[in-house]
Amino acid sequence: MHFFVLEHIANPIEFLRSQIKLLRPGGRIIFEIPNAADPLYSIYDIPEFERFYWSIAHPWYFNEASLNYLLRQVGQPYEVLRDQRYDLSNHMIWAKDGKPGGMSRFTDKLGAEMEEMYKKELIRIGKCDTLIGVIQKAH
Numbered sequence: 001m002h003f004f005v006l007e008h009i010a011n012p013i014e015f016l017r018s019q020i021k022l023l024r025p026g027g028r029i030i031f032e033i034p035n036a037a038d039p040l041y042s043i044y045d046i047p048e049f050e051r052f053y054w055s056i057a058h059p060w061y062f063n064e065a066s067l068n069y070l071l072r073q074v075g076q077p078y079e080v081l082r083d084q085r086y087d088l089s090n091h092m093i094w095a096k097d098g099k100p101g102g103m104s105r106f107t108d109k110l111g112a113e114m115e116e117m118y119k120k121e122l123i124r125i126g127k128c129d130t131l132i133g134v135i136q137k138a139h
Helices: 012-021 047-053 064-074 088-097 112-125
Strands: 028-034 078-083 130-136
Touching: 012 028, 012 064, 064 078, 064 130, 088 112
Parallel strands: none
Antiparallel strands: 028 130, 078 130
8 A cells, every 4th residue: 555655656657567566466556646636726726726736746647547547557457446535625725725724624614414525526526636546466
């Protein structure tokens, strides 16, 4: 497992292939990466988020299509899942103040159900902040 590592790797295909060699047949690699289709960029187009998000420390940025392309090159069965880590409150603070720090800030006013519905809708439309890759070593 690795969390927010792959976007830092110069050669992600070779990196993943080297990890697969360490697995037993049927073993899995599970990883999380930021999604370049993050809603703060792809829907709301918040300039401060754009300056915050794009980093020289990341030689790669992936969206769902580019991650699928990469994983096809690895040559093992895989799955790409979507997740949304940050809530509507956080996005409202980004829109209002141009910086992070709003996680759960308005949940008492919006309601936990609204926060959850918001996250689920971003996941459904693919404009979520996180992608999860699962690679299984073939038998």
